[in-house]
Amino acid sequence: MQRLFALVAVLVLAGCATSQRTTFPPPQTPAPPQSPAPERPASKPGDQVGTPAPKTMPARTAQEASSPAVLSLMGRADTLARNGNMDMSAATLERALDLEPRNPFIYQRLASVKLAQGQTGQAEAMARKSNSVAGNNPFVRADNWQLIAEARRTGGDRSGADEAVGRASDYRSASQQLMR
């Protein structure tokens, strides 16, 4: 439980650190980041199989990237987790995934729950899955690598944890650049 609270604190702090600014200019980087894959059928026919990256700010919080239905399930899952009911919290998050199967914030929360349950392998897998659906969102990725670091540390993998901390801080600087 303590671990979860530590983690929630990490996430909240990370969230606060990045949500203080309310306005942000468009990114200046040559390869603009993409928002997490939206859940809509959209793509170009013909030879152009790839889609160019939309020039939008990636979502920093679940609120920006999730529907009200998913947010309500996440809220319920958080309450369950706070009350120590990790199984039901995970079940509720899985219900949210049925609605938005490629929402990186849901996987991220599942990773926290798995970590709180001591399932470090699943925690890392969920965090990496979150990365894999996060597009180039450095906000999400930074938090995921932080979670991975925590999972590895708990699992006794010191050097792996250090590497993950490095990745987290890389993405944290990338997100700060975006905010500039």
Add this chain to the structure above:
Amino acid sequence: MLGCLAAVAVAGYMVYLDGAVRAQFEGTRWTLPAKVYASPLEIYTGLDLSRSEITSRLDRQGYRSSSSLSRAGTYRSSGGRLDIHTRPFSFWDGDQAARQIRLGFDNTGVSSLGAIDDKGDIALIRLDPLMIGSIYPKQGEDRILVKLGDVPPMLPAGLITVEDRDFMNHWGVSPKSIMRAAWANMRAGGVVQGGSTITQQLVKNFYLNNQQTLVRKAKEALMAILLDAHYSKPEILEAYLNEVYLGQDGGRAIHGFGLASYFYFQKPLEELQPQEIALLVAMVKGPSYYSPRRHPERAKRRRDLVLDMFHSAGFLEEESWREAKKAGLGVTTRSVRSTSQYPAFIDLVRRQLLGQYKDADLTEEGLRVFTTLDPTVQAATEARVSKGLDQVEAARGIERDSLQASAVVTSVEGGRILALVGGRDAGFAGFNRALDARRPIGSLMKPVVYLTALADPSKYNVITPLDDSALSVKLANGDTWRPQNYSKRTHGNAVPLHYALTHSYNLATSRLALDVGIPNVIETLKSLGYNGDPLSVPSLALGAVDMAPLQVAQVYNTLAAGGYYTPLLAIRDVTTRDGEPLSRYPLKIKRAVDEAPVYLTNWVMQRVARFGTGASMYNTLPDSLNVAGKTGTTDDLRDSWFAGFSANRLAVVWVGRDDNKPAQLTGATGALQVWSRIMADLEPRGIMNVPPEGVVEIPLRMRFDPERGGDSYNSSRDCSRTAQVPFVRGEVPDGLSSCDSDIMQENRYRRRQPPEQREEDDGNWLQKLFG
């Protein structure tokens, strides 16, 4: 003395009967098959279902249209809105109360969801799930247990009025009711009441024997007295509610009012209206003689008579009585809740449960099993398999009804099995081909070969030139393996890797597989989720491994999920009869393969769909939809496969013959035809192509085309017509210029593999692999 002996004998017999009747009575209370539920429909703003799609789902679950919306299980549809009074339900994660909700719609689906019942706001709500079957023992019985306290009071009151007025007072048998029945029958001019008490009828039902001998009658009477002595009136009445015989569904006896309510009205007992309760009560006397489906007029006459009895007994008021008599019988045309509705899926559920539960637990404890089946997806898949085979047979001049098929549909993320079809006639509980028909997978194996190669990005990328010239390999057993392309032609020694997979070239693929090593291909296959142990032979590259469609779905699901393996699941939760959680099947994921090579492989499989062997899918699917997939065809056209996926749906279809004779179909002419029609019905979302961390995309002109002379088709320098071609970061070939193409001569990887080395491989591949 003789009298004394007789008394002892009778007493002994009584003790024996007492034991027998008590055992029966206790048994009925606990013998309950597990109930299996489909996945519930979640309703929320943004749900992409139209109003008519939701109402047809409601109809399917026995919801009724009602302008007052006063009861649970009703809806009203007006002015672009849909109001629903949902049923309460105990889900695996808690109870959900009945709610009255209002839905608004736009052209994409549900645009608003609100409460109209003062019970607070809601962001989403689940409909009670469709019950899709039971897991019951071989005798073919099925129950839906009801509690006396939960049924509409009119039901027990009506039963007592019609069947046994003296029930609350007699000792199990009642001379008075025999007299009363005789009197009533005389007045009515026919048999309207039987003389047996409810207790006697219950005893009779225990033994399922209609022999009306005097000895049996006496035995029944004795047992009824014993039952009455041991158990309270409410206990006996409750047992009766659950035991009484109320009809026949093919080989299955319909016992109890709970099941009868679904069987005749397709809704729970709690929702029955007075005339519907009256009909069930009316049928007790003779379920076959008064069958509302076979003898509707006779059934209605008796129902109206029963309604009159309800009215004169004082628990059906004047107005309701008149209204009820005006109503039709209201029975559904066929029994939708037949236990054989989704036999293939229920079979899978049963197999998954048997690993954890004893058979007796499943058939006796009344467990509640919540599954992943999506009734809409299942219905579409069944219909498309059955119609699709008709169409394929007609279009190809194949003998009618000679083909068979099976199909699996999953959710991709989460690995949920949404639909499973085990044969052409999905309602027939026979050979479950989706699980048990293991056939060679043919070219479905190829993406695994290419993935294995692309996982070594220093050696292979999607434009690496592959050798598609003739090949012969001496095998360990002395035979020579000589694969051929489907067209019997070769395509030179510099076919870009993506092109060879897109057009399913056998020679290039075989050579590639030998280069990367068959054991490595097997390792990839296992990482993707294949649980078998294939022979390490060169022909594995072309699919010489037998798999059931469900196994193929597991392998392709890992590809579709970006390299993350999730065991395919049919069950999400099991609870006890009272809703206590027993087993959860939580989401488990494993990073099975690196994301980057999977992304490259899926990118090529999208080209299979756009430009290759799968291209005819776009006769059915919208051009805007990005999907990936692969055809599979086996020797002599015996098996026709297609496996493919969008972002949120994966489907695997097999078409062939049970006798394993040639089906005369390729993957494209058979399975793909069925697959694309299934996919079109599933509201698929296109693949988004967001590259993972380790992938960069380079615009290239895709100009390789062996039909047009390969390199010579070089005149156009139109650099606007390019495709984003993915490469593993840090492994982009040297010398790529801004307007380069997929047949770039400078691709350094080609120079690392001198052609003469491959020639040396002939006959020596085993040495190369293990030496």
